[in-house]
Amino acid sequence: MDLVLQLLFTGIGIGAVYALVALGFVLIFRATNVVNFAQGEFSMVAAFIMVVFAVDLGWPYWLSFIVSLGGMALLGALFNLGVYYPLRNRSFLPVIIATIGASIFLANSVLALYGPQPQVLQGWFDTPGIQLGPVYLDSQYLLIIAVTIVLVAFQYWFFEHTLLGKKLQATSQDKEMASLIGIPVSAMIMLTFVYSALLGGIAGILVAPVLFVSIQMGATIALKAFAATIIGGFGDVAGAIIGGLALGVIETFGAAYISVPYKDGFAFLVLVAFLIFRPQGLFGERVAEKA
Amino acid sequence: MKLTRRGFSGALAASIAAPALIGRAGAQGATxxxxxxxxxxxxxxxxxxxxxxxxxxxxxxxxxxxxxxxxxxxxxxxxxxxxxxxxxxxxxxxxxxxxxxxxxxxxxxxxxxxxxxxxxxxxxxxxxxxxxxxxxxxxxxxxxxxxxNDSYSGRVLADYGVNTLGKKKWAIVHSTDAFGTAGGKALTEALGKIGATVALDQGYANQSQDFTPVVLAVKQSGADILGSYFTFENDLGIFARQLRQLGVNIPYVGSPSIVNVSALKLAGPALYGTFGVADYAEDxxxxxxxxxxxxxxxxxxxxxxxxxxxxxxxxxxxxxxxxxxxxxxxxxxxxxxxxxxxxxxxxxxNFDANGDGLHGYNIVKNDKGNIVFDKHIDFND
Known part of the structure; x- marks a missing residue:
């Protein structure tokens, strides 16, 4: 039982990270109908900005965090202007390829600027964790779970109870209609990219003390987050969260009880099963082509 | 003297080639x-x-x-x-x-x-x-x-753990790439030859974000010493930290990555007191x-x-x-x-007929972040 509780806590902790990055995927998909494959690199860039300010320059943690989020907002805006906007009237394929290109560009830019060595970023708390009976709770994982809950609540309130949120929803549902009723569609999409970059950035900064800061960290998380998005149902916020958490728990238990080397395999086995038997995901609606 | 076309071509070719030829001859002679x-x-x-x-x-x-x-x-x-x-x-x-x-x-x-x-x-x-x-x-x-070569690192790890630290029940954790698999195998074979037992042989895939299942398996195996072959320092850093967090404190000897600068930086105190093999040790x-x-x-x-x-x-x-x-x-x-x-x-x-110059490793200890030379173990074969 102790073992199960320990695995469950770790699984939920790592799953919360996938969920945060998956949220970014979902938001951009809803607004633009394309998958942003550079979402993971947003996490990596934010973590490196934190290292530059909090570690190299010795700025206070909170100030570095704000600077890092500022940087991410800027990156999100530039990403929209440089990658999505010029291709917005093309089919989804050129946009997806452009996001893959941007992802490679971001990873290699950081490599050129900062070098290949992984870096250490301290967590928010001085205490590494607490022992609760037989289970050890890593303080950073506790923080990740807490932030995920807060962000999900915020997102629900923002999209369902604010005018701006509703405008964003309208944009994602039908751009032409939204435009006809006076919603500035380009600005809404810009806002979506900025918010997604912020979400990715927060995930990166939160996970950095656990996984360290490295060039590969973005790709590793994004791949799982992408799987989580498909399991949850592309385009569904609740689905992304449940998908992320489920993936974290499945791979942790699979590793413990079946095979450690095939840990990643379990995640993708579930993904393939969903693609075959329930391609719309847990919460997605079946989309039928009109004849 | 009348300049013919052939003469002109010959002179031109010679003048183009000469600097290169002279330079080459000079270079060959000089260094x-x-x-x-x-x-x-x-x-x-x-x-x-x-x-x-x-x-x-x-x-x-x-x-x-x-x-x-x-x-x-x-x-x-x-x-x-x-x-x-x-x-x-x-x-x-x-x-x-x-x-x-x-x-x-x-x-x-x-x-x-x-x-x-x-x-x-x-x-x-x-x-x-x-x-x-x-x-x-x-x-x-x-x-x-x-x-x-890596065949020696496994033998040195086994020799040090069994004969110097006196531990005979091993847990081995290794990556599943060519390096980790070969290393884990070499260590298992070396342990078998000197009468030690392997309680756990646990592979893992590179770039794992979490080692909780691995650490819990080490804990449950009842091993009294841990040997490892990690390919990437960030994996080693995450593993070492979770090892300490989940209360595993048995002696730990590892392949060269355990004492390299990146691993020391990433893992910090989690690797204090561990031993590693190193081909270069300053002392x-x-x-x-x-x-x-x-x-x-x-x-x-x-x-x-x-x-x-x-x-x-x-x-x-x-x-x-x-x-x-x-x-x-x-x-x-x-x-x-x-x-x-x-x-x-x-x-x-001491070069052998295969072209291998060295036949042993140094064992070093992580003494609160400083790498201290412990002993050198050499083999004659």
Missing amino acids: LKIGMCAPVTGPAAEQGRYAQTGAKIALDAVNKAGGVLGKQVELIIEDDQTTNPGIVLAFSKLAAQDDIVAFLGSIRSTQVHAMAPDVLKLGKPVMIGGTDPALTHMGNQWLFRFRP SSEASKAYGKLYREAAKVAPDNQSAWTYDAITILCASINKAGKTDPKAIREAILATKNFAGAEGTY
């Missing part, structure tokens, strides 16, 4: 050339810089002492881009220069495997640092290794200390194996060419293989 493939760009660019520095320190010493065969030695460096295609290209560029007498290859086994067929075709000596045992056991007589011998001093003066950073092996390679190669008295590849090969009891920075070189 003796050694080619070096090193990562100038790519993920290992930093380590590539260390490797070049080590080689240049050795080269300066050789040239100050009068050079080789009465000539000054020149190092021609080509970028291997830290990739397999990169090193194949770099080596072919160097191999095309007839006046290069010998080469330095890579510290990465995979790159050495990539260039090995071309080395065999060319038939000139190439010094390497890759530790896959197969490299010197696949019928390529032109590869000479300046680091101990392991007088020669290692002397090299450490030279390197610190030149590079202003602590020395490690990335530069120590190239230092030894240039030193021994130049001495061997001098001993051979000519640049004939076969004569150089025989002179390198005849090198015995040579005190280098990495250890004492």
Whole structure:
């Protein structure tokens, strides 16, 4: 039982990270109908900005965090202007390829600027964790779970109870209609990219003390987050969260009880099963082509 | 004198070719050339810089002492881009220069495997640092290794854990790539030969974000010592931290990555008190200390194996060419293989017929973040 509780806590902790990055995927998909494959690199860039300010320059943690989020907002805006906007009237394929290109560009830019060595970023708390009976709770994982809950609540309130949120929803549902009723569609999409970059950035900064800061960290998380998005149902916020958490728990238990080397395999086995038997995901609606 | 068309063409061709011919003849006469493939760009660019520095320190010493065969030695460096295609290209560029007498290859086994067929075709000596045992056991007589191969690391880990620390029930954690699998296997075999048992043999995939299941398996196995082969330092850092968090405090001996600078930085206190094998340990011998001093003066950073092996390679190669008295590849090969009891920075070189120069490792301890030399274990076979 102790073992199960320990695995469950770790699984939920790592799953919360996938969920945060998956949220970014979902938001951009809803607004633009394309998958942003550079979402993971947003996490990596934010973590490196934190290292530059909090570690190299010795700025206070909170100030570095704000600077890092500022940087991410800027990156999100530039990403929209440089990658999505010029291709917005093309089919989804050129946009997806452009996001893959941007992802490679971001990873290699950081490599050129900062070098290949992984870096250490301290967590928010001085205490590494607490022992609760037989289970050890890593303080950073506790923080990740807490932030995920807060962000999900915020997102629900923002999209369902604010005018701006509703405008964003309208944009994602039908751009032409939204435009006809006076919603500035380009600005809404810009806002979506900025918010997604912020979400990715927060995930990166939160996970950095656990996984360290490295060039590969973005790709590793994004791949799982992408799987989580498909399991949850592309385009569904609740689905992304449940998908992320489920993936974290499945791979942790699979590793413990079946095979450690095939840990990643379990995640993708579930993904393939969903693609075959329930391609719309847990919460997605079946989309039928009109004849 | 009447200038004919033929005469004019001949004069023009001669005037174009002359500088190149004269330059080439001059170059051939003036220096003796050694080619070096090193990562100038790519993920290992930093380590590539260390490797070049080590080689240049050795080269300066050789040239100050009068050079080789009465000539000054020149190092021609080509970028291997830290990739397999990169090193194949770099080596072919160097191999095309007839006046290069010998080469330095890579510290990465995979790159050495990539260039090995071309080395065999060319038939000139190439010094390497890759530790896959197969490299010197696949019928390529032109590869000479300046680091101990991985078959020794498993034996040294087993010997130290069982005979020095007195622990006989082992948990082995290793990556599932070629390096980790071979390392785990070598350690298991070595333990079997000296009567120790393996309670857990646990592989993991590289770039795992979480090691909780692995740590819990170690805990449940009841092992009294842990041995590991980690490929990437970030994996090792996460594992070591979770190991301590989940209360596993048995003695821990690991492959070289456990004592490298990145791992120490990432894992911090989680690796305090652990032991590791290291081919270069500054305090392991007088020669290692002397090299450490030279390197610190030149590079202003602590020395490690990335530069120590190239230092030894240039030193021994130049001495061997001098001993051979000519640049004939076969004569150089025989002179390198005849090198015995040579005190280098990495250890004492006794080349065997396969081209392996070193036959043991140093055991070092992580003493609150400082790497302290503990003992050297050598084998005669």
